[in-house]
Amino acid sequence: MASGSAENSRGRSAARRFLQRLVVFFITLLLAGLLGATLVRFAPGFGLSTEQLDTRLTPESVQALRDAHAGERNLALFYARFLGGLFTGNLGTSSSFKRPITELLRERLPVTLGAIGWGMVLGWLLASSFAASAWLFRSRTYDLFTTVLSGIFLCLPTAALAILFLLMRAPGRFAIALVVFPNVFRYVRNLLATSGELPHIITARAKGLGPSRVLLWHVLPPAAPQLFALLGVSVSMALGAAIPIEAIAGIPGIGQLAWQAALGRDLPLLVNLTLIVTAVTLLANWAGELFAQSLRSHAA
Amino acid sequence: MKAFTRIAAIALSVVFVAGLLAGVLAPAHYAKQFREDASASPSGKFLLGTDELGRDRFSRLLYGSRVSLLLAPCAALLSTLLAALIGGAAGYFGGRWEKSAMLFTDLFMSMPWLFLLITVRAVLPLNTAPTTSVLITFSLLGLLGWAASARVVCSGTKSLRNSEFVLQAKAAGCRAGRLFAVHMLPNLKPVLFAQFWISIPVFILAEANLGILGLGVSEPLPSWGSLLRELEDFSAIGLQPWRLVPLFLLLMVVSCFQMVISEKEYSR
Numbered sequence: 001m002a003s004g005s006a007e008n009s010r011g012r013s014a015a016r017r018f019l020q021r022l023v024v025f026f027i028t029l030l031l032a033g034l035l036g037a038t039l040v041r042f043a044p045g046f047g048l049s050t051e052q053l054d055t056r057l058t059p060e061s062v063q064a065l066r067d068a069h070a071g072e073r074n075l076a077l078f079y080a081r082f083l084g085g086l087f088t089g090n091l092g093t094s095s096s097f098k099r100p101i102t103e104l105l106r107e108r109l110p111v112t113l114g115a116i117g118w119g120m121v122l123g124w125l126l127a128s129s130f131a132a133s134a135w136l137f138r139s140r141t142y143d144l145f146t147t148v149l150s151g152i153f154l155c156l157p158t159a160a161l162a163i164l165f166l167l168m169r170a171p172g173r174f175a176i177a178l179v180v181f182p183n184v185f186r187y188v189r190n191l192l193a194t195s196g197e198l199p200h201i202i203t204a205r206a207k208g209l210g211p212s213r214v215l216l217w218h219v220l221p222p223a224a225p226q227l228f229a230l231l232g233v234s235v236s237m238a239l240g241a242a243i244p245i246e247a248i249a250g251i252p253g254i255g256q257l258a259w260q261a262a263l264g265r266d267l268p269l270l271v272n273l274t275l276i277v278t279a280v281t282l283l284a285n286w287a288g289e290l291f292a293q294s295l296r297s298h299a300a
Numbered sequence: 301m302k303a304f305t306r307i308a309a310i311a312l313s314v315v316f317v318a319g320l321l322a323g324v325l326a327p328a329h330y331a332k333q334f335r336e337d338a339s340a341s342p343s344g345k346f347l348l349g350t351d352e353l354g355r356d357r358f359s360r361l362l363y364g365s366r367v368s369l370l371l372a373p374c375a376a377l378l379s380t381l382l383a384a385l386i387g388g389a390a391g392y393f394g395g396r397w398e399k400s401a402m403l404f405t406d407l408f409m410s411m412p413w414l415f416l417l418i419t420v421r422a423v424l425p426l427n428t429a430p431t432t433s434v435l436i437t438f439s440l441l442g443l444l445g446w447a448a449s450a451r452v453v454c455s456g457t458k459s460l461r462n463s464e465f466v467l468q469a470k471a472a473g474c475r476a477g478r479l480f481a482v483h484m485l486p487n488l489k490p491v492l493f494a495q496f497w498i499s500i501p502v503f504i505l506a507e508a509n510l511g512i513l514g515l516g517v518s519e520p521l522p523s524w525g526s527l528l529r530e531l532e533d534f535s536a537i538g539l540q541p542w543r544l545v546p547l548f549l550l551l552m553v554v555s556c557f558q559m560v561i562s563e564k565e566y567s568r
Contacts, residue, residue: 240412
């Protein structure tokens with residue numbers, strides 16, 4: 001009976017935490033959209049286009065071009081209208097592409113998600129295999145090799161990495177893997193090194209358990225919550241890297257779209273992209289933390 | 301490991317001094333065009349050859365190092381000050397202050413750093429004077445790069461706020477301003493120094509990314525980012541591999557920073 005009521009109260013507090021998180025998620029999302037809209041609206045030269053400098057245009061035509069942005073001048077009105085449209089599934093029209101934003105996102109989102117997915121899988125595979133082999137071999141030379149290798153990629157600008165990939169005629173989207181790899185590798189290697197010094201690991205090794213068995217059964221399970229949390233963070237890394245990589249490698253994804261929207265000061269598109277990027281980052285972090293928490297409570 | 305760190309620190313110092321003395325060491329001004337020697341190969345006269353406008357690449361590399369290596373620490377200082385102010389106030393006052401400051405911090409951290417940087421830089425004027433573009437680029441790095449540091453400073457301040465010596469100072473009637481400046485700030489120094497050092501290579505890389513995308517320092521003033529823009533002409537790299545020298549220098553400097561930082565972290 002006592003354990004049942006304790007379980008109930010645990011369930012209630014978990015539900016309360018979930019609701020609180022959901023509220024914070026939506027507030028952050030709304031603020032991020034507003035921040036994006038404010039930045040573009042108050043940027044110098046907003047609402048001006050090179051078309052207006054055409055000397056052949058009459059004052060009426062110039063005025064008509066200015067009026068095209070009239071609906072966006074009042075920031076509060078623009079954002080309220082945008083949010084209203086969001087609930088009905090109307091994301092507006094891109095001012096630089098002259099196309100519905102829903103259409104643009106439908107075309108480009110799968111490309112970026114695919115690139116990020118590949119980048120994450122390859123980056124994590126590289127990082128975990130190097131970290132695991134460094135833990136298993138325990139060789140100073142191998143450790144130095146992996147540290148130098150990851151250090152090189154950590155110290156290269158993402159845009160330069162994309163250029164090097166193009167130079168080697170390799171698919172640009174795989175460059176995302178090399179952005180994810182060094183960050184994940186260093187964290188996983190340090191995590192394994194710390195876990196390796198725990199008393200139960202030392203005992204297991206002293207009792208003659210093979211290194212692979214120790215790694216799989218005794219080191220990885222307690223480290224799993226932190227690895228899941230890192231998985232969430234690495235989505236944000238991959239998404240950030242996708243922008244310069246897609247812009248340089250000419251990959252038609254939302255990274256390239258964000259770049260073109262920023263240069264074209266396309267307010268409706270930029271606000272939508274800010275919301276998408278923020279939502280993906282927050283959801284990935286949240287999912288990672290939820291997995292980590294459930295694993296921790298399961299272990300307890 | 302200590303020997304490697306020493307070598308890294310010496311290499312950093314050499315590049316830093318060379319950048320500082322660019323005006324003396326560079327054979328030519330960064331904007332001077334030798335029109336008869338455009339796209340020249342490396343020679344005794346031009347150590348790294350010239351670009352298509354006939355500008356000496358070696359001189360531009362020295363001046364570019366000065367811009368990047370002097371201004372990245374300035375941006376890091378700005379971001380650390382902001383982190384100290386926002387994170388310090390949040391940790392010190394706690395409660396609603398902390399919640400609002402951390403919501404604001406989360407807002408900045410919920411957007412990937414490069415996305416935020418590129419978006420904000422792109423909406424600011426691009427056709428500005430070189431010095432203005434330098435100021436815009438590095439101020440932006442400083443103004444947008446404080447969020448992660450603010451979290452660290454906030455947690456450091458919170459643990460200090462609950463420490464015994466602070467509680468005793470409060471009980472003795474020490475005022476909030478004096479308590480923060482005299483008793484807490486000196487204890488936060490290691491955290492702030494660590495955040496400052498960590499930010500420098502991050503900002504150097506961010507400036508390089510912006511430069512390659514054409515959103516960094518305006519021509520003719522060189523920076524590592526604007527020098528790396530030359531790499532966009534892929535076909536020429538095979539014929540003129542010395543175009544990769546700025547990339548190797550950047551790689552070396554950032555690696556040296558990482559080595560020095562990790563040594564500092566281990567020794568703490």
